[in-house]
Amino acid sequence: MNEKEQLLINSIYRFARKVLLYRFLGMVSVLSVILLVFWLSVTFADHLFYFSEISRWGLLLIHTTFVVVLFTIFFFKPLRTFLILKKNSDLSSFAREIGQKYLDNDDELVNIYHLITRPGMPGISDELKAAAIKKVCDKYREIDYAARLHIKNYLLSVKILIFSLIGAIALIASQHEIIIHSSKRLLNPANEYLQIPPYTFVVQPGNTRIIQGKKIEFLVRYKGPVLARCQLILDTKKHIQVLPLKKRADGFYGELKDIQHSFTYKIRGTPLY
Structure with a gap:
C-alpha cells in the first residue's frame, strides 16, 4: 500500500471512528432517558400501590434483567464496536456511507477501497487497478470526511432531552421524599423502610x-x-x-x-x- 492509498484509508478510518463515537453517545443519551423515565415510573407505582415484599423481590429480578439488557444493547455493544475498530478492520460500510452522503457516485469510494484492501481480485489487470486507485486517491484523499459529521444528527432530539431533564428535575425536587423512600424499598425488598409518622x-x-x-x-x-x-x-x-x-x-x-x-x-x- 503506497502513501496515497494509506492517506485514503486513514481518511475513511477517521470518519468511521467519529461515526462510531457519535453512535455510542447517541445510544447513551437514549439509555439515559429510558432509565430516568423507567426509574421514576416504578418508584411512583410503588408509592401508589405499595408493593408487597414478594412483589418487590420479583420486580427487582425483572428490573435487574431489564437494566442489564439495556446496558448491553445501548452501552456495551456500541462501546465495544468503537473500541475494537482498527485501520485494518473492514471499513466497507463506512466507505459506502461516505459515498452516499458526500459523493456523486455512491459506489466509487467503496469499490476503490476493495481494490486497495483486497489484492488479487480476479478480472482486473494490475495496470487498470493502479490507474483507478490513483484517480480516486487523488480526488478524495485530502477531504476530511470526519469534519463534516455533526453530533446532533446522532443524539436524541434536543427538545426531548431538555423536556426530559426539566421534567425529571421538577419531579425529583417536588417529590424527592417519595422517590427516595420507594427507591430504597425497591432496591432492598427485605426492608419496608416504614416512615415514622409525625408526633x-x-x-x-x-x-x-x-x-x-x-x-x-x-x-x-x-x-x-x-x-x-x-x-x-x-x-x-x-x-x-x-x-x-x-x-x-x-x-x-x-x-x-x-x-x-x-x-x-x-x-x-x-x-x-
Whole structure:
C-alpha cells in the first residue's frame, strides 16, 4: 500500500471512528432517558400501590434483567464496536456511507477501497487497478470526511432531552421524599423502610428541683398515632426503672412520691399499630 492509498484509508478510518463515537453517545443519551423515565415510573407505582415484599423481590429480578439488557444493547455493544475498530478492520460500510452522503457516485469510494484492501481480485489487470486507485486517491484523499459529521444528527432530539431533564428535575425536587423512600424499598425488598409518622410529646415539669421527701407529678401531652402505652423511664445512675403512665383525657399522668435521690427521666411511647 503506497502513501496515497494509506492517506485514503486513514481518511475513511477517521470518519468511521467519529461515526462510531457519535453512535455510542447517541445510544447513551437514549439509555439515559429510558432509565430516568423507567426509574421514576416504578418508584411512583410503588408509592401508589405499595408493593408487597414478594412483589418487590420479583420486580427487582425483572428490573435487574431489564437494566442489564439495556446496558448491553445501548452501552456495551456500541462501546465495544468503537473500541475494537482498527485501520485494518473492514471499513466497507463506512466507505459506502461516505459515498452516499458526500459523493456523486455512491459506489466509487467503496469499490476503490476493495481494490486497495483486497489484492488479487480476479478480472482486473494490475495496470487498470493502479490507474483507478490513483484517480480516486487523488480526488478524495485530502477531504476530511470526519469534519463534516455533526453530533446532533446522532443524539436524541434536543427538545426531548431538555423536556426530559426539566421534567425529571421538577419531579425529583417536588417529590424527592417519595422517590427516595420507594427507591430504597425497591432496591432492598427485605426492608419496608416504614416512615415514622409525625408526633410530639409535651412533658411537664421538665427540668426542675424538688425538696427531698416530696412528690413530683408528670403530665405528658401527646399528638400523633395512637399509643398502646406510655412509660416513664427513670435513671438514678445506679439503676434504671420503667414506670407506666396512666391515660387521661388531657394526656398521660404519673407521680413519684417520697423523692430521695436526683434522677433524669425520659418518656417512651409505644404505638398501637
